Amino acid sequence: MPKQRRGPKDRxxxxxxxxxxxxxxxxxxxxxxxxxxxxPSMDFxxxxxxxxxxxxxxxxxxxxxxxVTRSASNIKHIxxxxxxxxxxxFATQLVGQEKTSTLRDVYYSSQAYDIEFDDQSESDSIIxxxxxxxxxxxxxxxxxxxxxxxxxxxxxxxxxxxxxEGKRLNLSSHPDGYLIGPSLSSAEFVDTSAEMVIAVEKxxxxxRFVEEKVHERFKAIIVDTAGQPPxxxxxxxxxxxxxxxxxxxxxxxxxxxxxxxAMVIISGSARAAHLRDLTVPSGKWIGIxxxxxxxxxxxxxxxxxxxIKRVHxxxxxxxxxxxxxxxxxxTFLKIKRKxxxxxxxxxxxxxxxxxxxxxxxxxxKSL
Amino acid sequence: MPKQRRGPKDRxxxxxxxxxxxxxxxxxxxxxxxxxxxxPSMDFxxxxxxxxxxxxxxxxxxxxxxxVTRSASNIKHIxxxxxxxxxxxFATQLVGQEKTSTLRDVYYSSQAYDIEFDDQSESDSIIxxxxxxxxxxxxxxxxxxxxxxxxxxxxxxxxxxxxxEGKRLNLSSHPDGYLIGPSLSSAEFVDTSAEMVIAVEKxxxxxRFVEEKVHERFKAIIVDTAGQPPxxxxxxxxxxxxxxxxxxxxxxxxxxxxxxxAMVIISGSARAAHLRDLTVPSGKWIGIxxxxxxxxxxxxxxxxxxxIKRVHxxxxxxxxxxxxxxxxxxTFLKIKRKxxxxxxxxxxxxxxxxxxxxxxxxxxKSL
Numbered sequence: 001m002p003k004q005r006r007g008p009k010d011r012x013x014x015x016x017x018x019x020x021x022x023x024x025x026x027x028x029x030x031x032x033x034x035x036x037x038x039x040p041s042m043d044f045x046x047x048x049x050x051x052x053x054x055x056x057x058x059x060x061x062x063x064x065x066x067x068v069t070r071s072a073s074n075i076k077h078i079x080x081x082x083x084x085x086x087x088x089x090f091a092t093q094l095v096g097q098e099k100t101s102t103l104r105d106v107y108y109s110s111q112a113y114d115i116e117f118d119d120q121s122e123s124d125s126i127i128x129x130x131x132x133x134x135x136x137x138x139x140x141x142x143x144x145x146x147x148x149x150x151x152x153x154x155x156x157x158x159x160x161x162x163x164x165e166g167k168r169l170n171l172s173s174h175p176d177g178y179l180i181g182p183s184l185s186s187a188e189f190v191d192t193s194a195e196m197v198i199a200v201e202k203x204x205x206x207x208r209f210v211e212e213k214v215h216e217r218f219k220a221i222i223v224d225t226a227g228q229p230p231x232x233x234x235x236x237x238x239x240x241x242x243x244x245x246x247x248x249x250x251x252x253x254x255x256x257x258x259x260x261x262a263m264v265i266i267s268g269s270a271r272a273a274h275l276r277d278l279t280v281p282s283g284k285w286i287g288i289x290x291x292x293x294x295x296x297x298x299x300x301x302x303x304x305x306x307x308i309k310r311v312h313x314x315x316x317x318x319x320x321x322x323x324x325x326x327x328x329x330x331t332f333l334k335i336k337r338k339x340x341x342x343x344x345x346x347x348x349x350x351x352x353x354x355x356x357x358x359x360x361x362x363x364x365k366s367l
Numbered sequence: 368m369p370k371q372r373r374g375p376k377d378r379x380x381x382x383x384x385x386x387x388x389x390x391x392x393x394x395x396x397x398x399x400x401x402x403x404x405x406x407p408s409m410d411f412x413x414x415x416x417x418x419x420x421x422x423x424x425x426x427x428x429x430x431x432x433x434x435v436t437r438s439a440s441n442i443k444h445i446x447x448x449x450x451x452x453x454x455x456x457f458a459t460q461l462v463g464q465e466k467t468s469t470l471r472d473v474y475y476s477s478q479a480y481d482i483e484f485d486d487q488s489e490s491d492s493i494i495x496x497x498x499x500x501x502x503x504x505x506x507x508x509x510x511x512x513x514x515x516x517x518x519x520x521x522x523x524x525x526x527x528x529x530x531x532e533g534k535r536l537n538l539s540s541h542p543d544g545y546l547i548g549p550s551l552s553s554a555e556f557v558d559t560s561a562e563m564v565i566a567v568e569k570x571x572x573x574x575r576f577v578e579e580k581v582h583e584r585f586k587a588i589i590v591d592t593a594g595q596p597p598x599x600x601x602x603x604x605x606x607x608x609x610x611x612x613x614x615x616x617x618x619x620x621x622x623x624x625x626x627x628x629a630m631v632i633i634s635g636s637a638r639a640a641h642l643r644d645l646t647v648p649s650g651k652w653i654g655i656x657x658x659x660x661x662x663x664x665x666x667x668x669x670x671x672x673x674x675i676k677r678v679h680x681x682x683x684x685x686x687x688x689x690x691x692x693x694x695x696x697x698t699f700l701k702i703k704r705k706x707x708x709x710x711x712x713x714x715x716x717x718x719x720x721x722x723x724x725x726x727x728x729x730x731x732k733s734l
Contacts, residue, residue: 099578099716102571108712111666146570148517150546163580164542174541175531175550179517181543181574203515204469207548211466213530299478345475349466 011243012160012186015140016095022134023092030085039073042084044133045274052273054318059266059281061273063132070129079116083126084133086115091130091141098162100142100182103127132274139185139232147230150177150203152210153194153221155244157187175210177224185232189243195219197240198357201227201252201261205341205352212353218361221246228261234278237265241280248280249364251357254288254298255338256310259328267319284367286360289324290331293339296356299346300337307338324367378610379527379553382507383462389501390459397452406440409451411500412641419640421685426633426648428640430499437496446483450493451500453482458497458508465529467509467549470494499641506552506599514597517544517570519577520561520588522611524554542577544591552599556610562586564607565724568594568619568628572708572719579720585728588613595628601645604632608647615647616731618724621655621665622705623677626695634686651734653727656691657698660706663723666713667704674705691734 026042033040045051045063055062070081090109094101101109107123110116117123127138138144155171161183168190171178178184198220200206206224214220221240225233241248250265252258262285268278293300303311311329314320320329332338344352393409400407412418412430422429437448457476461468468476474490477483484490494505505511522538528550535557538545545551565587567573573591581587588607592600608615617632619625629652635645660667670678678696681687687696699705711719 100574101712101716102574102709104707104709105571105575105712105716108666108707108709109716111713112715144571144574148543148570150515159542161542162578167540169540173534173536174545175526175528176515176546176548178541179543179546181570183542203548204472204511207467207469207511211529299475340471340475342469342471342475345468345472346478348479349468349472349476 012188019134019136019140020092020095022136023088023095026088026134027092039071040081040085041069041071041073041077042081042133043067043069044129047128047132047274052270056318059319060268060279061270063273080126080129083110083115083117083123084129086110086113087123087126087130088133091143094142098142100144103138103143103145106143128274135275137231137235137272137275137278139182139235142182144182144232145230147226148179148181149226149229149233150206150224151180151184151221151236152177152206153215154192154219155189155194155221156191157184158190159183159187161186171221172215177206177210177222180223180230180233180236182232185236189239192221192244192246193219194221194244194246196361197221197223197237197246197248199223199225199229199237199248199250199265200341201225201258202341205251208349209353212350214353214357217353218357225261225265228257228264231272231278234265234268234280237280237283238277241282248283249286249361250283251286251341251360252288253338253340254290254293254343255303255340256307256314256329256332258288259285259325259332260310260314263314263319263325284364285324286364287356288339288341288343290328290335290338292356293335293337296344298339298343300335300339300343303332303336303338308333308336379555386462386501386503386507387459389503390455390462393455393501394459406438407448407452408436408438408440408444409448409500410434410436411496414495414499414641419637423685426686427635427646428637430640447493447496450477450482450484450490451496453477453480454490454493454497455500458510461509465509467511470505470510470512473510495641502642504598504602504639504642504645506549506602509549511549511599512597514593515546515548516593516596516600517573517591518547518551518588518603519544519573520564520582521559521586522556522561522588523558524551525557526550526554528553538588539582544573544577544589547590547597547600547603549599552603556606559588559611559613560586561588561611561613563728564588564590564604564613564615566590566592566596566604566615566617566632567708568592568625569708572618575716576720579717581720581724584720585724592628592632595624595631598639598645601632601635601647604647604650605644608649615650616653616728617650618653618708618727619655620705620707621657621660621710622670622707623674623681623696623699625655626652626692626699627677627681630681630686630692651731652691653731654723655706655708655710657695657702657705659723660702660704663711665706665710667702667706667710670699670703670705675700675703 030040046066051064051066107120250262266283397407413433418433474487617629633650
């Protein structure tokens with residue numbers, strides 16, 4: 001089958017144009033208020049726990065209708081309002097100059113402008129405020145955390161970052177995988193022969209998959225989430241699904257944390273309730289399920305009290321009320337044991353690819 | 368200046384041939400003993416603290432002359448001797464089949480052969496025993512930990528791993544950086560225009576360096592050590608120095624842990640005293656020095672008691688007795704403050720590249 005051209009070529013530049021307009025509008029509102037002798041203010045949805053609600057249709061947590069206002073007329077608001085206004089200015093600079101920054105850099109950069117943050121947690125919180133105001137993730141403002149995960153597979157990308165515009169790369173050309181950083185996150189998808197995406201929780205399994213040619217045998221793009229995936233990785237999974245129309249399968253350790261990694265990829269996190277574009281509602285968790293432990297006779301580790309408490313927490317979560325989600329939580333509680341992806345090595349290093357993966361992909365069709 | 372061809376093309380295959388001979392010899396010794404009705408045994412240098420000595424000439428910790436013997440004739444040795452023999456067999460399989468494995472995979476793989484390890488720390492320890500017996504790092508046996516760091520710069524590599532033999536890649540083609548995994552660690556270096564290597568402690572600064580074109584402006588290969596570098600990364604730095612004749616500069620946070628990251632790259636760790644090829648004795652730590660904090664007027668964080676205790680520990684270490692090493696430790700003690708690489712953002716995001724880096728590279732010439 002010939003490769004198909006699928007991604008819209010100008011996705012990235014459209015979003016950037018929109019973003020610049022949003023930021024400009026934000027600044028204009030402040031100036032307009034000042035020009036008409038009004039105190040400038042910004043309002044945006046509250047992120048308090050009370051205003052985080054589960055949206056069954058969107059299959060993710062979203063913010064409710066409560067609003068907060070930051071106004072220069074309120075003495076208590078002057079500090080966060082000033083910080084937020086400065087951050088919007090700084091982010092506009094970053095985007096305009098096509099420079100990236102870490103969360104930590106933002107904290108220190110503020111000092112050049114005599115903007116005071118007590119510590120990074122305060123600046124991180126203002127960054128989240130700005131995300132809420134403009135409904136865009138900080139990554140689109142070129143602000144990244146330190147963590148990086150990786151990707152591998154037959155996907156031609158075209159860079160949009162400065163100095164690399166128009167250059168292309170095939171993501172199967174480096175078998176250790178490509179870091180998902182600012183350049184890859186903002187690249188266009190040009191061409192792929194892949195028919196699915198498989199996200200795995202661990203670098204070791206990612207390397208195993210590359211070695212065993214999962215990308216060819218299953219026509220898969222492989223993503224290493226490196227534990228709970230950074231947001232840039234969740235955004236990448238969403239794009240692979242939306243723009244290339246690829247199903248996303250998730251393989252984790254057989255424990256409550258693995259189950260939750262899959263859930264966060266599928267439904268997002270409460271912390272990111274103010275954002276869209278970070279979820280893959282049609283994603284499938286294909287294991288290791290609690291019920292696979294007995295089925296495949298896998299070596300296990302006993303669950304400890306913290307693990308068990310975590311299962312009870314998730315059982316109360318609205319996203320865990322249907323299908324495999326409560327069933328597997330209950331099985332974990334019953335067997336009180338957990339298991340790692342590497343446990344399959346007991347049956348040979350390639351068993352997880354030769355036997356487990358195809359069996360679970362087959363089962364996934366009926367999920 | 369035209370690129371030069373520098374790396375010996377057959378380095379990797381020579382080392383592999385040697386390694387296979389060493390493993391075969393190890394197995395032959397066991398069989399020969401059995402054939403002549405002797406209990407098989409292996410002896411190797413002790414790794415006990417008493418036998419780890421600092422070698423001022425090699426500028427690293429090495430093992431002394433004490434030996435330990437594992438013999439099948441000793442009831443207490445049967446378990447570790449059997450584990451070690453199995454591991455040598457398993458590693459031979461890995462190398463022969465060109466498959467990689469994680470430390471965790473080794474632990475689980477043992478179960479397929481009814482070899483008992485109480486937990487992964489026991490199998491990790493036997494892996495270190497085997498490293499000591501054969502004087503080769505586990506990475507050469509295709510056994511890797513989970514951690515990965517990254518590299519970027521004008522360096523053409525040629526893969527030697529299965530399925531990629533002979534394929535080439537230039538390490539400046541992906542601006543988010545290339546993961547240093549099994550394929551890159553075993554690749555040949557074909558060609559470079561670089562004149563130095565700069566290792567940085569953090570992914571954020573790595574991305575900054577790429578954006579500010581440090582690879583072009585300073586003709587540098589940039590390595591993200593992601594904190595204390597995994598051994599595969601130290602091995603890569605050593606190879607970049609030895610095979611391409613490039614000086615290695617190290618830039619870390621301005622704290623006692625940063626100073627020690629630089630020292631481990633230069634002189635190795637006591638834990639790896641049984642190995643060579645993981646150090647760059649001519650490497651230079653170019654900052655952030657304690658004395659740079661006042662010089663560059665950098666924002667700081669107070670040192671806590673743990674930090675201060677760590678300074679005292681290092682002051683007693685034989686590697687910290689000369690030059691900048693004790694001077695900077697003493698300055699940390701005096702000012703009782705530390706500082707991060709991101710602190711330079713106070714003066715603009717590019718100050719660290721435009722001003723600090725060239726000044727420190729100049730100073731490094733006289734170190």
